[in-house]
Amino acid sequence: MFLPLPEGEGRGEGKDNTRLSNANDFTGGLWGITVPGPSTPTLRHSSTPILHSPRMIIDLQRFIASERPHWSELERTLDKIEAEPNCRMTLDQLRQFHLLYERTASDLAKLITFSAEPEMRRYLESLVARAYGEIHETRERRGRLHPLQWFFQTLPQTFRRHVRAFYASLAITLAGCAFGGLALGLDPDAKPALMPFEHLQQDHAKRVAQEESATHDRLAGHKTTFSAFLMTHNTQVSIFTLALGMTWGVGTVLMLFYNGIMVGAVAVDYIRAGQTKFLLGWLLPHGVIEIPAILIAGQAGLMLAVALIGWGKRIPLRTRLREISRDLVTLIFGVGVLLVWAGMVEAFLSQYHEPVLPYSVKITFGLVELGLLVLYLSRSGATGGSGFASRRIRVGTRTTAP
Numbered sequence: 001m002f003l004p005l006p007e008g009e010g011r012g013e014g015k016d017n018t019r020l021s022n023a024n025d026f027t028g029g030l031w032g033i034t035v036p037g038p039s040t041p042t043l044r045h046s047s048t049p050i051l052h053s054p055r056m057i058i059d060l061q062r063f064i065a066s067e068r069p070h071w072s073e074l075e076r077t078l079d080k081i082e083a084e085p086n087c088r089m090t091l092d093q094l095r096q097f098h099l100l101y102e103r104t105a106s107d108l109a110k111l112i113t114f115s116a117e118p119e120m121r122r123y124l125e126s127l128v129a130r131a132y133g134e135i136h137e138t139r140e141r142r143g144r145l146h147p148l149q150w151f152f153q154t155l156p157q158t159f160r161r162h163v164r165a166f167y168a169s170l171a172i173t174l175a176g177c178a179f180g181g182l183a184l185g186l187d188p189d190a191k192p193a194l195m196p197f198e199h200l201q202q203d204h205a206k207r208v209a210q211e212e213s214a215t216h217d218r219l220a221g222h223k224t225t226f227s228a229f230l231m232t233h234n235t236q237v238s239i240f241t242l243a244l245g246m247t248w249g250v251g252t253v254l255m256l257f258y259n260g261i262m263v264g265a266v267a268v269d270y271i272r273a274g275q276t277k278f279l280l281g282w283l284l285p286h287g288v289i290e291i292p293a294i295l296i297a298g299q300a301g302l303m304l305a306v307a308l309i310g311w312g313k314r315i316p317l318r319t320r321l322r323e324i325s326r327d328l329v330t331l332i333f334g335v336g337v338l339l340v341w342a343g344m345v346e347a348f349l350s351q352y353h354e355p356v357l358p359y360s361v362k363i364t365f366g367l368v369e370l371g372l373l374v375l376y377l378s379r380s381g382a383t384g385g386s387g388f389a390s391r392r393i394r395v396g397t398r399t400t401a402p
Contacts (some may be wrong), residue, residue: 013184020027024214025126027100039311045179045219054270063107063110063111063400064120066301067107070100070103070107071104071123071124071299072098072354074097074101074104074127074131075127077093077096077097077100077133078127078130078134082130083133083381084088084157088323096258096311097135098135100131101131101132101135103338104127104128104131105128107124108121108124108125109193111124129393131219138220149162149308150330151378152380152381153332153381154330155156155330155333155334156376156377156380156381156382157381157382158327158330158331158334158377159296159299159331159334159377160377160382161327162299162303162327162375165299165300165302165303165306166296166299166303168293168297168303169256169295169296169298169302170295171255172253172257172260172261172298173257173259173291173294173295174260174299175185175257175258175260175263175265176257176259176261176264177260177261177263177264177267178260178261178264179261180194180260180262180263180268181264181265181267181268181273182264183261183265183270184264184265184268184269188216188311191265191269191354194262194265195262195266195269196358198264198271202366203273204269204270205272205273205274208275208278208353209291211278212353212354219351220345221345223348224341224347226347227343227347227348228343229342230339230343230347231340231342234290234339234343235335235336235339237255237294237296237297238293238297238332238335238336238339239297239332240255240302241255241256241294241297241298241300241301242297242332243301244301244303245300245303245305245308246304246308248308249301250304250307250311251301251306252298252302252304253302255298255301256294256295256298259267259294266279267279277293277363278353278359280359280362280363280364280366281353281354281359281362281363282350282353283350283366284362284365284366284367285346285349285350285365285366285369286342286345286346286349286361287342288340288367288370288373289341289342289345289367289369290338290339290340290342290346293335293339294335296331296335296338297335298331298336300327300328300330300332301333302394303327303328303331304328307320307321307324308321312377345369349365350362395398
């Protein structure tokens, strides 16, 4: 990895200092950082930790107390890099990481003369070794697929990294739900416009009576076909919602709002007909997965819109799109996985009602799904606390910080 040349380092010592003056861009290590050519600093290939001349430490405890925050910040950065091997650091983050590495190496050189602090010295040696390994990593990372790591780490971490876009998607959908429910409540004749599906137009009490008194399985021999249709249709809607981010987010917002209108209108219509239990037993098993999947697709569409608009970012459009490209692919693949599960549940479970399957069982199943989904998106792949905890470093040793 090429690093900026520290002042006074590598001059007059026979080292080869190289200025990349004609390069269009500069790619830094595995993080893929791009620096425009005209502003490219003097670069060199560092081969050893930079240990400045140690100065006398008068008050050891005061020295440790003043430098400890920098060591903790470096450890947090290393933990994040090791937890997310494919993370891409910005130029400012790389500069800060290199600065912390140099400062910690300098502190180690100052502390190495104190035989009374062997634990602290080993801790700093561990940090410097880990940082050195990250900075000077030259092996090409193989593009091997790790499905479990992707599902349990990459996907939820990506979701949380852009959670504000998800909150915006949720708010837009809830606004649509409120509008749809209010519109149907004030004007019941608007039902055909709000719910343009034939099976939603009939009298709900009559439909519930037919479902509960059915003597044969109307999906017999067609469950797999129906499930595949649901998966395909919902995935198409999700991809379309993401793609509409190219309209600077206008299309994505309209799709989310319209879906919210339909959900709100259906909910109010069934509640007014006194069929709340049927509604929950029908929608919860698959809806608690399907609706969040559409919201995540909306989240990705809003991310794309923000990248196109570029609020507060003085970087080229191409760079902004490159920054989010991996995350968009991760999110939309995650949406696909969720919709596959929702399609199977809707075809094989949601369509069966009392007395075949009690509503309490279906409602409980849906609530358990919702709880697991919230736990998965909020906690899966989260790294533990950093600081001075014991960590395994890449050189294969274990140290314990004081």
